[in-house]
Amino acid sequence: MSKQPTVSDIARLAHVSPSTVSRVLTGNSRVHPAKSAAVLAAIEQLNFRPNLTARALALGKSMVIGILTQSMMSQFYGELAQGIEDGLAGSGYQGVFASGHWESLDEQAALDILLARQVDGLIVLGGYHPDTALRAINKQIPLIAVGRHIEGLEDHCIRVENASGSFQAVRHLIDLGHRRIAHIGGIPSHLDACERQRGYTEALTSAGLAVDERLIVEGNFTEQSGLLALETLLARGSHFTAIFAANDQMAYGIRLGLYRRGLRVPDDISLVGFDDLLGSVYTTPPLTTVRQSMLEQGRQAARGLLRLLANEPPALPSITTELVIRETTARVRG
Amino acid sequence: MSKQPTVSDIARLAHVSPSTVSRVLTGNSRVHPAKSAAVLAAIEQLNFRPNLTARALALGKSMVIGILTQSMMSQFYGELAQGIEDGLAGSGYQGVFASGHWESLDEQAALDILLARQVDGLIVLGGYHPDTALRAINKQIPLIAVGRHIEGLEDHCIRVENASGSFQAVRHLIDLGHRRIAHIGGIPSHLDACERQRGYTEALTSAGLAVDERLIVEGNFTEQSGLLALETLLARGSHFTAIFAANDQMAYGIRLGLYRRGLRVPDDISLVGFDDLLGSVYTTPPLTTVRQSMLEQGRQAARGLLRLLANEPPALPSITTELVIRETTARVRG
DNA sequence: ACAGTTCTTGAAACCGCTGTCAAAGAATAG
DNA sequence: CTATTCTTTGACAGCGGTTTCAAGAACTGT
Numbered sequence: 069m070s071k072q073p074t075v076s077d078i079a080r081l082a083h084v085s086p087s088t089v090s091r092v093l094t095g096n097s098r099v100h101p102a103k104s105a106a107v108l109a110a111i112e113q114l115n116f117r118p119n120l121t122a123r124a125l126a127l128g129k130s131m132v133i134g135i136l137t138q139s140m141m142s143q144f145y146g147e148l149a150q151g152i153e154d155g156l157a158g159s160g161y162q163g164v165f166a167s168g169h170w171e172s173l174d175e176q177a178a179l180d181i182l183l184a185r186q187v188d189g190l191i192v193l194g195g196y197h198p199d200t201a202l203r204a205i206n207k208q209i210p211l212i213a214v215g216r217h218i219e220g221l222e223d224h225c226i227r228v229e230n231a232s233g234s235f236q237a238v239r240h241l242i243d244l245g246h247r248r249i250a251h252i253g254g255i256p257s258h259l260d261a262c263e264r265q266r267g268y269t270e271a272l273t274s275a276g277l278a279v280d281e282r283l284i285v286e287g288n289f290t291e292q293s294g295l296l297a298l299e300t301l302l303a304r305g306s307h308f309t310a311i312f313a314a315n316d317q318m319a320y321g322i323r324l325g326l327y328r329r330g331l332r333v334p335d336d337i338s339l340v341g342f343d344d345l346l347g348s349v350y351t352t353p354p355l356t357t358v359r360q361s362m363l364e365q366g367r368q369a370a371r372g373l374l375r376l377l378a379n380e381p382p383a384l385p386s387i388t389t390e391l392v393i394r395e396t397t398a399r400v401r402g
Numbered sequence: 403m404s405k406q407p408t409v410s411d412i413a414r415l416a417h418v419s420p421s422t423v424s425r426v427l428t429g430n431s432r433v434h435p436a437k438s439a440a441v442l443a444a445i446e447q448l449n450f451r452p453n454l455t456a457r458a459l460a461l462g463k464s465m466v467i468g469i470l471t472q473s474m475m476s477q478f479y480g481e482l483a484q485g486i487e488d489g490l491a492g493s494g495y496q497g498v499f500a501s502g503h504w505e506s507l508d509e510q511a512a513l514d515i516l517l518a519r520q521v522d523g524l525i526v527l528g529g530y531h532p533d534t535a536l537r538a539i540n541k542q543i544p545l546i547a548v549g550r551h552i553e554g555l556e557d558h559c560i561r562v563e564n565a566s567g568s569f570q571a572v573r574h575l576i577d578l579g580h581r582r583i584a585h586i587g588g589i590p591s592h593l594d595a596c597e598r599q600r601g602y603t604e605a606l607t608s609a610g611l612a613v614d615e616r617l618i619v620e621g622n623f624t625e626q627s628g629l630l631a632l633e634t635l636l637a638r639g640s641h642f643t644a645i646f647a648a649n650d651q652m653a654y655g656i657r658l659g660l661y662r663r664g665l666r667v668p669d670d671i672s673l674v675g676f677d678d679l680l681g682s683v684y685t686t687p688p689l690t691t692v693r694q695s696m697l698e699q700g701r702q703a704a705r706g707l708l709r710l711l712a713n714e715p716p717a718l719p720s721i722t723t724e725l726v727i728r729e730t731t732a733r734v735r736g
Numbered sequence: 737a738c739a740g741t742t743c744t745t746g747a748a749a750c751c752g753c754t755g756t757c758a759a760a761g762a763a764t765a766g
Numbered sequence: 767c768t769a770t771t772c773t774t775t776g777a778c779a780g781c782g783g784t785t786t787c788a789a790g791a792a793c794t795g796t
Contacts, residue, residue, distance in 0.1 A: 072542075074752055085776045090754055097755090100774060120518045121458045122752035125781045130455060140483040141680065149474040153501060162515060164498050167487060181496055184454045208406070291684050320684040327686045346475065350625045350654040352661045352686045408782055419746045424784055431785090434744060456782035459751050 073114040081110040093118055124186065133189040133373060134182030135165045136175070136197070143345045144317070144362060148193055148214060151366020159374055161188065168195050179205075189373045192216065210376035212369045212384070217259045226365050226372075226384055230260050230342075233358040233389030234267030235274075237340045238312055240356075240391055242275045245400035246310040246338060250283040252297040252322060254314035258289075264314045264342060282306045287318045294321025302329065309337060309400050316341035316348050316357055323351060323396075334398035344392055353395035360389045407448040416444040427452055458520065467523040467707060468516030469499045470509070470531070477679045478651070478696060482527055482548060485700020493708050495522065502529050513539075523707045526550065528592075544710035546703045546718070551593045560699050560706075560718055564594050564676075567692040567723030568601030569608075571674045572646055574690075574725055576609045579734035580644040580672060584617040586631040586656060588648035592623075598648045598676060616640045621652045628655025636663070643671060643734050650675035650682050650691055657685060657730075668732035678726055687729035694723045 075093075079086045084103050091097040092107045099107075110116070124130040135152060137145050149165065156163055166182050168175030175195050182190065183205070190205060194215040202218050205211055213225045241249050251268045254261030269279050285300050287293035294313060298321070301308070313319040319341030323333060331337050333353065341348060344359035365387055372382040409427075413420045418437050425431040426441045433441075444450070458464040469486060471479050483499065490497055500516050502509030509529050516524065517539070524539060528549040536552050539545055547559040575583050585602045588595030603613050619634050621627035628647060632655070635642070647653040653675030657667060665671050667687065675682060678693035699721055706716040 075754095076752080086753080087755085087776060087778095088774085091775090094754075098773070103774085117514065117518045119459075119520055119752055120515075121455055121464060121520050122781090123754075124455045125453075125459050125783085126752075126754045128781065140487060141477075141480045143475075143477060143480070143681075146475045146477070146480045153474060162498075162500070162519075164496075166496070180451065181454075184451045185496075186453055186455050291681075320681070323686055324684050324688070347477075347625075347654070347681060350658050352657055354658065406782095409784095410782080420782090421746060421748095421784080422744085424782095425745090428784075432743065437744085453782050456751090457784075459753090460782080460784045462751065 072119070073116045074119070077114060078107060078110045078116050081114065082106040130186045130188055131160055132162050132164050132185065132187050133191065133370075134179075134185070134187035135163050135191045135193065136179055136182060136195060137165055137167050137193045138170050138175075138195050140165065140167055142317070143347055144315075144343065145193060147346065147362035148366040151361075151363040151368075152191060152370045153366075154363070155367035155370025155374070159370075161374070161377075163191075163370075168197075170195070172196060189377055191369050191373060210373055212373045212376070212382065214365050214369045215260065223384065224372075224376075224382055226369055226387060228260065228360050228365070228387040229389045230263035230360075231267035231270065233360060233391070234264040234312065234314075234342065235271045236267075236389070236391040237342070237356075237358050238268050238271035239275070240393065241310045241312065241338060241340065241397060242271065242277070244310075244338065244397060247277060247400075248280075248283065248306070248308040248310070249277075250285070250301055250306075250308040250311045252285050252287045252294060252301070252311060252313045252318050254287060254289045254318070256286060261289075261314055268312055280306065283308055287314065289315050289317060291317050291321035291324075294318030295325045296321075298322045298325035310339070310397070311337060312340045312342075314342055316343040316345045316355060319355055319357065319396075320347075320351065323355075333396050335401070338397040338400070340397060348394075351396075356394045356397040357392055358389050359392045360387055406453070407450045408453070411448060412441060412444045412450055415448065416440040463522055464520040465494055466496045466498050466519065466521050467525065467704075468513075468519070468521035469497050469525045469527065470513055470516060470529060471499055471501045471527045472504050472509075472529055474499065474501055476651070477681055478649075478677065479527060481680065481696035482700040485695075485697040485702075486525060486704045487700070488697070489701035489704025489708070493704075495708070495711075497525075497704075502531075504529070506530060517543075523711055525703050525707060544707055546707045546710070546716065548699050548703045549594065557718065558706075558710075558716055560703055560721060562594065562694050562699070562721040563723045564597035564694075565601035565604065567694060567725070568598040568646065568648075568676065569605045570601075570723070570725040571676070571690075571692050572602050572605035573609070574727065575644045575646065575672060575674065575731060576605065576611070578644075578672065578731060581611060581734075582614075582617065582640070582642040583611075583644045583646060584619070584635055584640075584642040586619050586621045586628055586635070586645060586647045586652050588621060588623045588652070590620060595623075595648055602646055614640065617642055621648065623649050623651060625651050625655035625658075628652030629659045630655075632656045632659035644673070644731070645671060646674045646676075648676055650677040650679045650689060653689055653691065653730075654681075654685065657689075668730050669735070672731040672734070674731060682728075685730075690728045690731040691726055692723050693726050694721055 075086045075089045078089045091099045092104050166178035168178050190211045192213040199219045253265050285297040287297040341355050341357035344357045348355040372384045409420045409423045412423045425433045426438050500512035502512050524545045526547040533553045587599050619631040621631040675691035678691045682689040706718045
């Protein structure tokens with residue numbers, strides 16, 4: 069348990085002042101090659117690692133960016149996190165995660181910790197934290213949001229072409245001859261959920277098909293809610309030949325429900341999801357879905373934040389969506 | 403962009419000295435109720451949040467524990483991360499993740515960052531970092547490992563009853579009448595993989611069945627490797643009626659491979675995984691697997707670390723495994 | 737009323753590192 | 767050989783907290 073060496077230790081060993089050690093550490097000031105070498109040698113010898121906490125305090129910059137997430141467990145957030153990590157790589161900034169568990173109190177606590185740790189920037193992944201609070205934070209430190217909208221901070225939010233994605237998805241089903249297409253929606257307070265539903269209705273009406281309210285059930289983006297929603301749908305007794313789910317996780321639940329009922333996919337019912345999670349390649353059969361790369365979103369969020377930190381405009385691109393046709397959709401049976 | 407208030411600001415506003423402010427902040431020293439109230443009021447008024455970086459420097463304790471993970475993306479690590487977060491909750495410690503991406507260099511870099519940030523403890527999730535290095539670190543700060551073994555630091559490693567778990571799984575298959583049971587193993591350098599394979603062979607031999615090397619294929623724990631391993635297995639042409647995969651992710655890949663070949667699960671082939679990831683409830687059909695709660699492991703790792711930080715022995719429990727029979731296993735067809 | 741305690745409190749030092757500043761040393765110019 | 771400029775360096779003052787220390791205030795008991 070010997071104490072960690074400090075700049076002073078290095079200075080002593082290299083016969084220079086702490087200032088000089090700091091200079092070779094930061095590299096933004098000239099120092100005589102000989103002394104520099106001595107310092108480097110001392111660093112090597114003592115296996116010295118500068119204390120980032122102290123540096124952060126001295127510089128007033130922590131070089132960490134806070135990531136306010138909701139859950140570490142879901143595939144969805146995992147990919148996002150990975151993307152952020154990618155985007156931050158090589159920037160010198162490190163991401164620190166804190167989760168809100170979809171609970172206001174936890175979210176507030178997580179945010180407090182992040183802010184108390186003097187994060188230099190913040191990435192907000194979904195959640196319910198009030199827009200006003202986020203706007204206030206953005207006055208202190210740069211902020212980017214993914215998977216949510218912040219009134220008045222639109223250019224700090226990653227936009228996903230949800231409507232066009234679901235339009236394509238439903239259009240695809242229509243092209244396959246489906247006329248009775250059900251929709252399992254996400255949390256209605258969620259912008260993504262609304263937009264995806266909008267794309268669904270638009271595709272229907274643009275094809276001259278009526279929107280039947282009895283074919284629309286609300287879920288909450290979880291597998292279980294997908295399963296439940298399917299039960300509700302089936303219980304209503306309205307005929308349908310395809311289901312468009314507002315996300316992949318619900319599609320998984322729906323898939324299981326169909327299996328339980330002995331309904332074959334895609335022979336009896338076609339199924340389309342949204343997100344294209346990593347796991348969707350390995351469902352049985354592989355899921356037709358709308359890709360909105362979470363990795364890419366994370367990456368872009370990180371890059372945008374980096375730009376903000378450099379006092380540039382965030383310049384967030386709009387994330388395009390793309391229909392990935394796999395094997396859960398088929399031509400409707402005559 | 404107004405500056406964050408500091409203790410001095412509070413002190414001035416409350417007409418006391420910074421020391422007194424600090425005293426009410428830490429609460430480990432008496433201060434007159436009236437002054438205390440004044441300080442609290444000032445804190446409230448200025449919306450003051452003590453700078454944890456500064457506190458960490460002063461105290462020599464960062465109150466953060468580093469988590470060296472390999473990937474943020476996989477379900478497996480996600481659950482682990484969640485468990486750690488749970489276990490840390492309320493302790494005042496915060497977890498900070500850094501990933502090694504299964505690459506020595508990245509792992510070293512991630513570890514360096516964590517250590518430079520003065521983490522008070524470390525949880526290592528898998529990875530290849532050399533035992534000697536980890537032992538050295540453990541001399542500086544407490545360390546717990548999950549999903550790996552560290553020579554000489556056995557009581558700091560979460561132990562999972564892998565062998566007994568796979569024994570049960572294979573026993574279950576044997577009980578269902580299966581005699582030709584294939585095994586898709588994990589990375590052989592991985593202790594878990596070895597133990598699981600050991601359980602497999604033990605179950606076979608204890609039932610008087612021969613271990614056929616041609617029924618054993620090596621994978622690397624990913625879905626894709628599962629799919630590939632199945633191809634290899636099939637190409638060998640040896641007959642089998644069941645497959646035991648060393649983890650769920652490979653089982654997913656195998657499941658897809660079987661689907662592609664038109665082999666029904668469980669009618670033609672029974673399939674068992676290992677881990678019981680969250681997603682395994684929603685595969686089609688739901689996967690029979692061996693549960694080793696990753697959440698629990700994370701939780702226990704965190705608790706153990708907390709104990710170490712309190713100078714108590716880690717007292718890590720052995721994680722029990724339990725066969726979860728779902729719908730991918732069935733009696734072998736006559 | 738006085739000596740002896742017990743509370744409270746502010747000044748000051750420190751945690752480890754960085755930036756500023758002025759001085760010393762080296763190099764160049766005249 | 768002196769004047770001038772450019773390097774290189776150490777001392778020092780923070781960054782925002784915490785803790786130690788000694789002093790002043792407020793009690794205590796006799």
